[in-house]
Amino acid sequence: MKKLKLKEEKHKRLESGFKEWLKVTGYSTSTVNSLPAHIKEFFYWLEQSDLRIESIPPQTLQSYFLYLKQRPRQRRTGALSNNYLLKHLQAIKRLSEYLRNTDQESFDADIVITGDKRKIPEILSREEIKQLYEATEDSPMGLRDRAMLAVYYGCGLRRNEGINLDREDILTDKNLLYVRYGKGNKERYVPMTAEVKEDIESYLLYGRPFLVKEEYEEAFFLTERGERPESQSLNIRLKQLTEKAEINKVISLHILRHTIATHLLESGMSLENIALFLGHESLESTQIYTHIMNNDL
Known part of the structure; x- marks a missing residue:
C-alpha cells in the first residue's frame, strides 16, 4: 500500500495524526506501522469512489470490504484471507475511535465481516x-x-x-x-x-x-x-x-x-x-x- 498516493490533504493529515495517536496511546510498533497502511488504502478507495470521510454510513463500509474481498493480493495469488480483512476492520475501528477521542467527526464502524475464518484444532481447557x-x-x-x-x-x-x-x-x-x-x-x-x-x-x-x-x-x-x-x-x-x-x-x-x-x-x-x-x-x-x-x- 506504500505506492498509493493520496490527493486529499485532509486524508494525508488524518493518516499522519492517526499514526501519532497510536504511538502516543501506547500501541506496539508493529501496530503503529501496520494500521495506518490499511487506513491509507481506505482513504485511497474513498477518493477513487468520490466519497468523503465525514459521516460514512455502514453500507459504505460494507462496499469497501466487498472491494477488498475482490481485489487480488499484492505478493501472492488469490484473494485476501478473511483474517487479513479483520485486520483492515481493526484499523477502521481504531480510526473511528481516534476521530471521536480527538473531537473530530467520526462514523459508526460496527460492521461484521462474513465468511469462513481459519480454524484451529480443538484446544485444551x-x-x-x-x-x-x-x-x-x-x-x-x-x-x-x-x-x-x-x-x-x-x-x-x-x-x-x-x-x-x-x-x-x-x-x-x-x-x-x-x-x-x-x-x-x-x-x-x-x-x-x-x-x-x-x-x-x-x-x-x-x-x-x-x-x-x-x-x-x-x-x-x-x-x-x-x-x-x-x-x-x-x-x-x-x-x-x-x-x-x-x-x-x-x-x-x-x-x-x-x-x-x-x-x-x-x-x-x-x-x-x-x-x-x-x-x-x-x-x-x-x-x-x-x-x-x-x-x-
Missing part, C-alpha cells in the same frame, strides 16, 4: 492442562513428561523447535529458552515462568542424568536410550499421557502450542506480544486465536 500435569509420574521419564509440557505448552514451541533444543539453550539464570532453529531458521528467546523453570530444572537435575548415556550428548530431550527423540516420539508420549489423564480429545504437541496462545489471549495479552512469543512473522498468523474473543476487534 485449563483444567485439562492441569490433568495432564497430574498424570505425570515421579520418574526420569515422568520428569521429562513435565518438561515436555513446560516446553510445548508453557513456552509454546513448535514440535521441531523443542526436539532441536540443546542443554545449553536452557538459560535458567535468565529465565529464557533460546530457540536457535525456529521457522525459517530464525532465532528467538522465549520467557519461562517460575513454574516452567521449576519443571525444566527438575528434569535437568533429576531426570536427564538418568537418561544420558554419552557425556558429549547435547540434546535437551533424551529417550530412554539416551538419544535425541525422533519427530513423532514425543507426540506418541503425549498421546499416552492424554489417555492416562482420561482426556477424550485427539491432541498433539502443536495443540499445546495453540492452547497456550489461546489462553494468553484470554488472559489479556496483546496479539503483538503473542506473535513475538510464538515466533510468528506476521499478525495474520496470530489472528486465528481471536475466535475465542467473540469478535474483539
